[in-house]
Amino acid sequence: MLKRVLEQLRPAEAASLGPGDDCAVLTSTGDLVVTSDTMIEGPDFRLAWHSGYELGWKLAATNLSDVASMGARATALTVSFACPSDTPVELLAEVSRGLDAACAELAPGCGVIGGDLSRAPMLFAAVTAMGDLEGRAPVTRSAARAGDVVAYAGDLGLAGLGLSLLFANCADANGEAQSAGLAELRSQHGAALSAQFAPSPPIHLGVAASEAGATAMMDVSDGLALDANRMARASNVTLELSSSEIIRSFGAQRGVKVPLEAILEGGEDHGLLACFPKDIELPTGFHPIGAVRERQDAPVQVDGKSYAPRGWDPYTEYTPGLTTSKERA
Amino acid sequence: MLKRVLEQLRPAEAASLGPGDDCAVLTSTGDLVVTSDTMIEGPDFRLAWHSGYELGWKLAATNLSDVASMGARATALTVSFACPSDTPVELLAEVSRGLDAACAELAPGCGVIGGDLSRAPMLFAAVTAMGDLEGRAPVTRSAARAGDVVAYAGDLGLAGLGLSLLFANCADANGEAQSAGLAELRSQHGAALSAQFAPSPPIHLGVAASEAGATAMMDVSDGLALDANRMARASNVTLELSSSEIIRSFGAQRGVKVPLEAILEGGEDHGLLACFPKDIELPTGFHPIGAVRERQDAPVQVDGKSYAPRGWDPYTEYTPGLTTSKERA
Numbered sequence: 001m002l003k004r005v006l007e008q009l010r011p012a013e014a015a016s017l018g019p020g021d022d023c024a025v026l027t028s029t030g031d032l033v034v035t036s037d038t039m040i041e042g043p044d045f046r047l048a049w050h051s052g053y054e055l056g057w058k059l060a061a062t063n064l065s066d067v068a069s070m071g072a073r074a075t076a077l078t079v080s081f082a083c084p085s086d087t088p089v090e091l092l093a094e095v096s097r098g099l100d101a102a103c104a105e106l107a108p109g110c111g112v113i114g115g116d117l118s119r120a121p122m123l124f125a126a127v128t129a130m131g132d133l134e135g136r137a138p139v140t141r142s143a144a145r146a147g148d149v150v151a152y153a154g155d156l157g158l159a160g161l162g163l164s165l166l167f168a169n170c171a172d173a174n175g176e177a178q179s180a181g182l183a184e185l186r187s188q189h190g191a192a193l194s195a196q197f198a199p200s201p202p203i204h205l206g207v208a209a210s211e212a213g214a215t216a217m218m219d220v221s222d223g224l225a226l227d228a229n230r231m232a233r234a235s236n237v238t239l240e241l242s243s244s245e246i247i248r249s250f251g252a253q254r255g256v257k258v259p260l261e262a263i264l265e266g267g268e269d270h271g272l273l274a275c276f277p278k279d280i281e282l283p284t285g286f287h288p289i290g291a292v293r294e295r296q297d298a299p300v301q302v303d304g305k306s307y308a309p310r311g312w313d314p315y316t317e318y319t320p321g322l323t324t325s326k327e328r329a
Numbered sequence: 330m331l332k333r334v335l336e337q338l339r340p341a342e343a344a345s346l347g348p349g350d351d352c353a354v355l356t357s358t359g360d361l362v363v364t365s366d367t368m369i370e371g372p373d374f375r376l377a378w379h380s381g382y383e384l385g386w387k388l389a390a391t392n393l394s395d396v397a398s399m400g401a402r403a404t405a406l407t408v409s410f411a412c413p414s415d416t417p418v419e420l421l422a423e424v425s426r427g428l429d430a431a432c433a434e435l436a437p438g439c440g441v442i443g444g445d446l447s448r449a450p451m452l453f454a455a456v457t458a459m460g461d462l463e464g465r466a467p468v469t470r471s472a473a474r475a476g477d478v479v480a481y482a483g484d485l486g487l488a489g490l491g492l493s494l495l496f497a498n499c500a501d502a503n504g505e506a507q508s509a510g511l512a513e514l515r516s517q518h519g520a521a522l523s524a525q526f527a528p529s530p531p532i533h534l535g536v537a538a539s540e541a542g543a544t545a546m547m548d549v550s551d552g553l554a555l556d557a558n559r560m561a562r563a564s565n566v567t568l569e570l571s572s573s574e575i576i577r578s579f580g581a582q583r584g585v586k587v588p589l590e591a592i593l594e595g596g597e598d599h600g601l602l603a604c605f606p607k608d609i610e611l612p613t614g615f616h617p618i619g620a621v622r623e624r625q626d627a628p629v630q631v632d633g634k635s636y637a638p639r640g641w642d643p644y645t646e647y648t649p650g651l652t653t654s655k656e657r658a
Contacts, residue, residue, distance in 0.1 A: 016360065016467075021471070022364060022395040022396075022399055022548055023362035023363055023395055023398075023401070023460070025361070025462070026360065027359065027360050028359065030356065030359075031345065031354055031356050031357075032354070032357060033352035033353065034352055034353050034354075034407060034442060034443060034459070035443060036408075036455075037409075038409040038411060038455070043449075066352055067351075069352075070350070070351055078365040078457050080367045080409070113363060114364060115365050116365050118372065119369070119372055120451075120453065121450060122450070124411070126365075126409035126455035128407050128409075128457040138345075138346060138352070140350050141351065218350070
């Protein structure tokens, strides 16, 4: 099984020793960034809806976006995978192909350098991603300054729309995922479903934002409003968002009309929220959506009014009784 | 829950930014080593037998030994943890205390720099460990040379003995773990049970072996004979083990008599198997157990005779019908 997995993977350029020994060996120019993110069958994904390839792609993309958001160049992933003993080898090979393809497309040179494979009652994938800061200072979420421009790059609300469509059209009354109707939904709403199953965040813009002088940056995984709230609290400022700027740049994406509420509350897009000094030119791909102010009563305002994010979790939203304790460290 | 976890953890010395942002930031002098190892409730551990503290300790120790075996100094861990939603917060705090204590004792300066926390039907912990080579070349398992001395540092067979005692005394007819009788077993066989629950491999000897000129090294997690077999195949040599040398140094450990078969086949000790040029003085803590020869028919010989390792897995040994696909990449 491990052999089939490894066959799918191109080596990481920064790895002088890949899988097969007790450790892989990775070169870094000095400071590197490290992040971990886990996806578990049930709370985080449902194989009735998407392929193993898409799962692998999303696993890579969601971790690469965390690396990008620090202004680092992603260099390597490790993947700890667990699955039932009757899992077809071909499913794992597909997941591996998705991991490999996402690295090649979103972060060329980055690759899987190691991991392990265990048995569990459901699919479980824990990814750790590493990136090289190449001498740049890390861009944190805690250094936004009053007067900065707030900008965003990537899809915004599209992945959440995709999930709404899935629960509305391809789930039973209990919220259980079903594949009936999926092909039709994919043909009608390809952009939203692709954003949900295999997001393509603008990973390359992480380094570009850092080089352009971004003061703060983070990846938006839980919805713009909630993540803006986190950045505002960490920086002790208020992010004032402008609905007209948001709608101008994100009201239509990939041919899909996306309403303001979906933009503010939808999760899993994994694009980059960043603050820039107001006198600089934004890197191509970033769109202004507001301004940073001295801290007001609320960490986030929309058009000058306090905005309380709902707090977004795809599966608690849609599946009554199912709560998740997922938090990121 | 995350707050209680983080309260238990000392910062890693090499981390200029710890948990809380999209990534942690880690300093490395250049090349670093990376390894991942996962422990899942059921195949890998059973909470009826040991504390959360011991689980955390073992999670750290088993990953630190992989870092040590490359000749690197361990600097950081990430921990992806998943558990049922009714898991007591205090259990996670205990696991964290164990992780922290093992780092402080076995690899001072190393610490947890990030991770994530999710929900799953059973406990699941995926650790990734990183280490700094500090300018040294990595010591792989594939460069043992005919003429080298084979040596080992750490416990050998003791952790496996502990597990045998547990299945013999604290499991029902189906191999299900039970806590009845555990206190008595701990009082009578403390050394073997400690080796099983909270191993203390000689992590500091990884760097010492590299500096002394070790040609090959690996951590012994699946039994001396099986891991020696892997090293011999990777290096295209035969490891000729000497039962008299083995018994002289490992026949009694921590006051416990350990038979040759337990030494050769017991797993989970996580000590260091290394090959050294025959003219050097072994670092204190390493004991000679044989010699490297040109490749013979068998990768491993004991006293000149071919030796076929059984292939060791604690839970398939003891629990009929339970097979595991665990493999390390």
